[in-house]
Structure formats: C-alpha cells, structure tokens
Amino acid sequence: MDFTRFMNKFNEIERQLSPTSALRLSFDNISPETEEPPDGKRLWGVPVPPFVSDKVVSWIEEEFNEAPVYYNGNSVLKKVENVRMIDRYNTKNPTVGTLYLTATHLIFVEPDSNKETWILHMHIASIEKLPLSTTGSPLLIRCKTFLSVTFVIPKDSECHDVYTSLLKLFQPVSINKLYCFNYQPAKDDFPKNAGWDFFKLEAEFKHMLVPNDNWTLCSMNEKYELCDTYPRQIYVPKEATTLMLISSSRFRSKGRLPALTYLHNNKASICRCSQPLSGFSARCLEDEQMLEAIRKTNTNTDYMYVVDTRPRINAMANRAAGKGYENEAFYENIKFHFLGIENIHVQRASLQKVLEACEQKSPTMSAFLNALESSGWLKHIRSILDTSSFIANAVDKGVSVVVHCSDGWDRTAQVCSLAQLMLNPYYRTIKGFQALIEKDWLAFGHKFSERCGHIQTDAREVSPIFTQFLDCTWQLMSQRSESFEFNERFLLILHDHVHSCQFGTFVGNCEKDRLDLKLAERTFSLWGYMSNHLNEYINPLYKPNVDESIKANLAPQCIKFWRGMYSRFESGIHPREPLGDLLLDSKEHCNSLEDHVQHLTKRIASFKNYISKSAKKLQDATTANPKASKEPASNEINDNKYNYDKKLSELSAADDDHPLKATNMSFANLSLNADQTSPQALTEEISSVAVDWKPMRNVTSCSCSTPFDQFSKKTHCFRCGDIFCERCIDKNVALPGHDSGKAVPVCRGCFRQMQKQSP
Template structure:
C-alpha cells in the first residue's frame, strides 16, 4: 500500500448523493499530497479523487446544515461534500485550488508517482518505435523515404525527429514547403496502404493569405501525388468549415488556391474548432447533471449541446478519407495547425483501414504515431497547468476516443480492446499519473526526460491486459472485415453513458455484459484446466497400477463417474495404493473432500514418507486450490476493502476461492497447483498466502 502524506482531515463530513439527498453518507475527509479521500464512518465506502482530475472546485452558498463544496472532475465525476465548519470548508477549498492546478509542469503527479509493483520506470517506454511502425506499413520504399532534416527539430519543432516524405522531394522543396506551412508543419506521411500504395499525409494550413503562393509547396504536393503512380489526382481535405478557413485568410493563413495546385481536388468537411467543442461538452455535462430529467428535457438538451453532431462530423470526415484511400487515391489532411482535427481524422481513418490498429498493441501504436509523434498539445488541451490559458482547453482527444467507441458499437467483434480500455486511456491522460501524455510534442517529452523520470501508461496496460480484452474479439474478423467503414446515419450514434455517467450507479444495468462474458470465459477456462489436471492424475495412477493405454482411455472417457473409477482400483487396494474412499471423495464435490476420513490424510499414494511422491494431503490440497463455483456479480457493490465497484471498476474473481475483489486486493499472475497448464491467474491475497505455503509435487509417470 502506497503511503500518502495527510495535510489535514475533517470529520463529520457528508457526501451528498444528488439522487438521494435525504440519506447522505457521513464520514471523514482526508486531504493528502495527491488525493482527496472520503471514508465513511462504517468503513464500507471510499471515494478517492485525484487532484489532477479536478476540473473545477466551487464553494456553494452556505446552508444551515453546513458549507458545501462541489467538485467537477475531468473524468466526469461530479461530487459534493457538506462540511460542518466554514473554516474547514475554506481550508479545503483553497488547498484544492492550489493542488489541482500546479503552475510548474514538474509538479505534476507523474513526477511524484511511485508504485510498489515490480514494474521499472523504463517498462513500456520502448514498446513503440516509429521507424518500425512505418516499416510495418511498407516505408521506406521507392516512393517514400525518411528525411534527416528534422533530427534536431530544426525543420519543425512539433514533429517527430523522424518524418517520411516523398522520395522525389528535394531538400529545397521540403524546406520551402515547411516555411510556407503554419508552424513549419509540412506535408508528411501518416499512413501507407500496403496493397494499393495510396497514402494519408498530414500538415497544417498554408500561409497563403489572399494572394501568396509558394512554388516549393506546390512541388511538394505534386511529389505526394506522384508517390502513388496508380492515381491521377489526390484529395486535399481541409477539415474546417470553409467559412472558418476563409476567415483565416485575414491573418495571412487560409487554404490552398486551386489555381496554383494541379490535379488536386479540394474538400471542406466542416469540423468545428476547439472553442465550439469546449462549449458543446459543457452543455452535454449540464444535461448529464440534471437530477431527474424528463425524456423530453434530456433529449432536447442532448440535441442542443450538438455533441453527437460533432462526433458525427469527425467520423464522417474520417470515413471519407478511408474510402478515398481504399479506392487508391492519396489524401492530404490539414486543419489550422494540424494537431487537433487532423490528428482525429487521420487516426480514425487509419483505424478503419488497418486491422492492426484495432488491437491493443496497435491502438497504442496509433496514438503514439498520430498524437504523440506528430504533436498534439496535451498539456494545453487538457489543462494540466494553471499558467495555460483556459481558452486553450478542449476535449479533442476525448472526441477521438468516443469516435472509436461509436465505431466499436457497430463492429463489436472487430476490436481486441473493450470500453474499459478507452476509459482507462481517457482517465490517465487527465490524471498525469504517467508521463506518456505530458507535453505538447515529442521534443517537450525528451527535454523533460520523461522516459527516465516517470512511468509509461503502456507499461501499466501490459500488466493489466486481461482487464482490457474484448471477449467478443475474433481474429479471423480481419479477413472478412479488413476495412471498416461505419454507417454514419444519425440514428447510429449513441450517447456514451459509460463515460459521461459512469459514476451514477443507479442509471446503469447491474453488470456490464462484457464483464459477465469475460468472467464466464475465465471460469470455463479454469474448469477446463482443472479437468485436464484430473485426467492427468487418473492417467498417472492407472499407469502406476499397470493398466494398458486402452483401458486408461476407456476409464478417462467416464472418469467423472465414481463407480467407473472404483473399477480401476478394485484389485489394487492395499497399504501402498490409493484407497477407494479417498478417490470417491476427491472426485466428488468440495464439501465431500472436506468431510473425508481423517485417517486417510497422512496415507501415501505410493512410496514412503522419505520419497518425493504425492501424498493424499498434497493431492487434496491441490484439488482444493481451484474454485468450482464462482460468486455471481449480482448485488456486489463494494470490495471487502470498501472500494466501490462502479460501472468502470473491474471486478476480479479469485480463481482459488471464487470470491470477488477489486484490483488492489487481488494478486495477479499466480500459477495454481490445481490447474493443468499452471499458467498465471488472479488470486486474492489470503488465498495467495495459502497457495504459496502448499507445494504440490508431481506424480511419476511410470
């Protein structure tokens, strides 16, 4: 357990439930260096709020009952504490205002976070290599090469040091195009289709103004076109509404002049800017926070927020890009500076085109390439620091994750990861617990030496891979649905209750279907492993008793029948053989095993106490290490440690006792003696101590 320094604590604090105001939960509020922690007086309920998750802290009007403080979080938790004394309320408020928004990037949680797990800080940072990812796509080749002009970030300081450009583009053309593009973000390869050689490239808007032109930039786009000899033209997709792009001309920017670029088709696809998206999310959250909304008020509020309209615009644009590439046409994508809407659409289009990006490892590679290597202003957009203008905040990455979720709802068997995986990434982007998303570009992360000083989110994902696996995923789906173009009709888009209302337990089904499927799958695997072990034990015993292979096979076909097993030992019951009574009890229910005759406990199957053979005690212990019955998820709301199970928190079954625990009460990767494969499985901590102290040697095979 990690120790937290407690600044101060306040007792007799009430946690208000907006759905049940008359029955607040009373407990103690602890303010630590990293969390605000509430524990009720009975020790049955806990609430942990990370300071970096807090979006706003507000002191509400004082009432006769006390001084309320409302906390809204970036993970969409909305919680209110009622504090009895105004002085305590003021101290909590001022402390949270300071702790939730540090003014220095090195004061973020990632630089303080430590774990007692065996995971070193370096684990996860080397899981992705940009050059290897382009090599997987087929670059470099005769049409695309890696440029060395940005190795010191001199060409574009917000791009990766490794950028892939058309092979026919000369150094003057590359440099000239960079100077003509906003912030130097020149056209560079984003995705290459291995079969038809069509590509997605990305950049920022040109500095064209009302009349400016750049010959080198025109040559650069022609070089992008020539990289695909099978296409006579290419698309330039401007993801902005055309009126916004025209407005930028007044600032000397804008969009490409069709008179200067030949064999190019221009498309404006109308995704709104970061300010519109920020306001839209705020309206959506206001709808989510309604106490008892009517159907009409909820649907009206959802429509007025325009949130799903914006999600549809992002998916529509991405589908257009993916369809063009599927048809063998090159696409160049940009917005204003090429790190918001461009990142959304290029990554989603790649996801639609490439099944690899629908796996857990591939999705990490997609984020690393499109959002981290090409630069997205995570520090600014996510509001990590108090020194960043709040107008720079925007839910751009949240929209990307929701778009992926919307597509996964249409193709539930095509994705290796589940909803929890997307939510975990969303939460840890804002938590600053890992250094993966800190900084606005690759250069920022290198300057901060994040790979040396902080943990990687991908290392955490690797250690919790079973939590994020989709039980419906079918590997063979790649063959029949290698390209996914979703239906973008309005009725196909859903409200993502699991993200925006996941802390409201009363409005969710009792259990997520995916969790039930995963638990049933795990339980089946456990029982199959146990059956295989029993078959192995029966085979070993039969061989020791001199039975032929044919007899063994016949016995194995019905070995679950105790009567048939009695026949195996009918003529072999003596002081050195396995007694019939024990065999009966060991292959019946667990309760019968526990009621076995005490005199048999010290008997040996074969040999003497000095030999290294399996005793009855050891065999019984081995059989009891596997839970035959697992507890149902129904009506399990809290772990034994009082941690709540909300819609997002995964419930773990202990494979030994079958009870349910949270992640911090389970010990993972423990091989159970009662399993044939002995593969690592999750076990609760009390059971782990029993397993560790109960070795089980193998029977000899002859």
C-alpha cells in the same frame, strides 16, 4: 503502536483506497504477509515496511494526530469532520463523513458504509464555493472525469481553507510540479523504464513496410530543425528533395510540412500537415511539388484528395491572416474538400452543455433530449466520424489523402487516427490502439498540456479533443463490437490517465517536450502500467479479423450518447447487470477451465501410457527380452521431460519421496513422474483450479467489506472461485492444475495455502 497495530491500520487504509482512484496503483502488489520491515522509515518509532509509500505514512500520521501536518514542506493537509456529500440523485439524504485533504488527493470517507470517494487533485477541473446554506458552506468540485460532487462543510472558515488549498494544488503553474514527477508505484510493481520503449516510430512504420521504393526516412528533423512539434523521424516521398522539404515546411503553419502517417496495403496513404500560408494569393512551388510527389507514390489513381477538416468559412477567415488552404488551380491533380468539423472553442462549449444536460435537476425525458440536441455534441461526434469515414473510404478505394486543419494537431489527429482505426485491424487491438495514440497524438504533437488543462493555462485553450477521439472509438465499438480487442474500460482508463498526469506518457505537447523533460527517466509510463492489467481490457466478444476494414454507420440514429463516460459516476443510472464485466468473467473462466482440461488430458495420457507400458513390461518379462522395452521407454523420457521440468519449477519437487531420488527405481517409474502418479498430488492439482465460480450478480461487497459499485472490478480467484475486490486479489501465481503455467490471480488465502503446500 506495535507493528501489528500498524499493519491493521495499514490494511484498513489500503482497503479504503477506492479502486477507481489513480493512487490505488501505488498499493498494487503489496504483500504484507511476506515482507520484512527494513531499517530506515519509522512511524511512531516502529519500522515501516518498504512497500508502504511515504504518502501512506504521512496519511496515517495525519489520522492519528489531529493537528495539521505539513506535507512536502508547504502544503497543509486538512481533516474535516461532519462533512456532507451531496450528489445529484441523493439531495435529500446526504452522506455524512470525513473529508481529508492530502497533497495529491481529496478523500471523502463514509464511516458507516465503508465507502469513500477519492478525487485526484489533477482530475479537478473546477472548484466553486457556493453561497452559504443553513447546514454549512458548500464546495462544488467538478472533475475532468465527469465526476461532480458538492461537499457541505459545517464551518465556513474550514471550507475556505480547503478551497484555497485546492486552488493551489489542483492546477500547477509549472509542468515540473505535475503528479507524475512525485508518483511512485509499489516497489515491485513495474520498473520505471517499462513501457517507454514499447513503441518505436521506426517499428510502426516498418509495420506498414516503410521505408520502401516510394517512401523514405527524412533525416532533416533529427534536431527538430524542420518542425519542432514533429517527431525526429518523418517519412516523406523518396522524390522529395531537400529544397522541397525545407520550403514546404516554411510554407506551412508551425512548419508542419506534409508527412506520412499511414500507408495502406494498396499504396494509398494518409499524410498530415498544417494549413498552407497561402493567404489570398501566395504560392510555394516546392509545396506544390511536395504534394505532387506524394500523389506519385500511389500509382492507382491520377489524383488525390486534400482534406481540410475545417468548415469552409473558418478556412476563408484564415486567409485574411495569411494562412488558408490549397488552391486547386495551383496544385495539380488534387481534389480539395472542406469537411466542416468545428474548432476547439465550439467543442469546448458543446461539452459544457452536455454536462449541463446530464446535471439537470429532476429531468424529464423531453428536457434531457432537448438539452442533448442543443449541446450539438452528437452532431460534432458525427462530423468527426463522417470526415474519418471519408478518408478511410478514399484510402480503401486506393486514393491517397493529405489531411490538415489549422495547425494540424487537433482535428487532423482525430480524423487521421480514426481513419486508420477503420482501415486496419491492427489498430483495433490493444497494442495497436496504443501505437496509434503514440504515433498520431504523441509523436506528431497534440497540445495535451493545454487541451487537458494539465497546468494553468488560458481557459480558451482547453478542449475535449482527445475525449472526442475516444468517444468516436466508442461509437465504432458499439457498432462493431466483435472487431475490437479492447473494451470500454480500456477507453475510460485511458481517459482518466490522459488527465491524471500520474504517468509521464501524456505530459508535454510533442516529442521534443518529452525529451527535454526527460520523462522517460523521471516518470513512469502508462503503457507499462497497462501491460500489467491487460486482462481487464479484453473484449470477450473479440474476433480477430485480419485484412478487414470496418465502416461506420453515420445515420443519426446510430450515434449514441456515451452514458458510460459522461455520466459515469451517476451510479444509479447504469444497467444493473453489467454485461461487459460478466462476459469478461465468463471468458476468463473458460480460459482457466480450458487450461485445466488440457492439463488433465495430459495427465490421463501419461497414466494410460504407463499402464499400457507396464502391461507390455509384464509381457516382456515373460518373453525375457529386456531390449524390447528400452526403445519406446527412452522416447517416453523425452516426452515427459518438458512436463517434468515445469513441474519441478512449479512445485519445487524436492520432496523426500521423490521418485528420482529413490535409489532402486524401476525403469518404468522414470517414465512417469511420481508426483503425477500419486493420487495426493493429483488431488492437489485438481483442488488448485476452481471449476465453479461464484456468480457475480448478488455479490455486493468484497470479503474485506469494501462495497462493490458499478465500476469496481470484481475478480475471481482462480483457485477457490470466490470474488474479491481489486486490492484483495493481488497475487498472480501459476496453478499446478493448469497446463500452461501461466500466472493467474489467486486470493491471499489461497496464496498462503499454496505456499504451505509447497514451501
């Protein structure tokens, strides 16, 4: 097999990678046209380019050799033909195709439509072998991304093979076997350390002007002595003594003592902790003092709220186990509230019922609404929002709040982060939202490994706590669309990667775990990846409003079912003209045009300048006074210097006919770059920006014949205005017709042309 053939095959595979799949990342920014194959890896005796990961090589090998191939020494890769894929809306005409099992993915390829379905093993929630039918052996796979498919495999033995292989692969026993430890993005995509240092807890607190007169950094948790699930830096009232901190930590479940998580600009704060070990009568004076110290940091009011997010009955039951809640008789100046969010088991069962509601066979309106009601999901979402609103309102009015649930890492994380989302516009930006997750979920500890089922664990520990947080954020977003910098896609990508373990960001349960696992060295950060794709997450309707807190409308009519999340893969049920994508596209088009207009305006100004100057020179020539023209001209040089430098770097203006190289150059010529004056250069600049973009509506597939579905990101080439799928538009280049010199997406054809123009 020669190299061309290999590249063809490679391009084909690359094309086939589903845009929604996580593995797609590893093929980002591949530029087969430009790179030379190095020594080293070889496939059938042919050198393999460095940007092709081992996985692809093995995949190709596997495709060309029918015999099973061993991968990583132990797992068997399977290829099964004539598999039928059945989804809920297409039970009559199942699609027939080939199923591939790789070490990381299950891939179903439909040869006719060029369409395929990628399932990351890490995304699989459950695998079920259904009773044998006449057409074969059905395998039902449910994913954490709410995709649910049935593959009917002709031979039962093959089905069994796939089934047992998947069982081994989908949920590792050890945390060290997670996908992130093998995952390699494309070589020049982004470095391994990118993203790990984006958020520093100190910086986030500095953002809130902490430390200050009232709050101080406590150094006692440097080695996680006080609480091993907390971050090393915890911020506590200045008044709190060492004894208070130690005793309070001992008096709280899992040592999670009250610590500052958010300080509002009116001195009101949100502190989080776990339940006190009060039992029926136990008390801890230091813990009481600790809360009093927190209250005293805020001089607005002489009381503060202690919010127990649990239903009263749950808290009561905990008392029998020696835990419980603060007694208002012992704690001075607190107002104690139960707010009734149900526990992880109730939430898990509720989500299960939501999925059943979505998966009803031939559903009627009543059946769907009944199922949705009985799931109670919207009720739970509302109670989380309700509690968060309570906290946000209190803080907004200047009252501090201490929040806890049982261990203070599920419900507490939800309501603390949502309250901050409501209170502070910073958290409604992309960066702020990531910082919020970094602070209230990652630093303060949330059991991602268990809750998301990253590794084999007690099924009773799995619960959609983070999903609910995203759902509540979505509810706020749909009520106040202009207040959020990010869009629905951003939340979905987050949800995908919290479960995919492709990045180390959400691996482990607390800061200490992540340090112990050396994730920052061994894995990539989701934030690093996301920073390369920010333009996809922008809400085109965002209007930054500083200092504005938003309020959620909690009327039941306003709490909606998030179809885009839970029924995401039912492609038939979504709006046929996705507004969000269209508007985002318009926004980008506006940006491009604005940039272009800016550029043209500058050009016109410099042309006019030149014309007027030469007119003046003509005048000067008649008066024969050379000095008069010198003064303004030197200014002119400075004015254009910036432009010139930029042009030099952009177009590598080493052309032979460059005016600066000309020996007998007139003074006026110097004040104007010749590449600007020449109509050809201007034409090139003009042709480098597409004024009209191809309308998105009737585009059903990319030029590479990849079909577009509901979720595929369609991107316009800024140069030619045509539409491409994510994998065909992998170049970002600054266009000569843009003033800002910002790198923008261009298609491969345009990229080649541009390279030809300026070698």
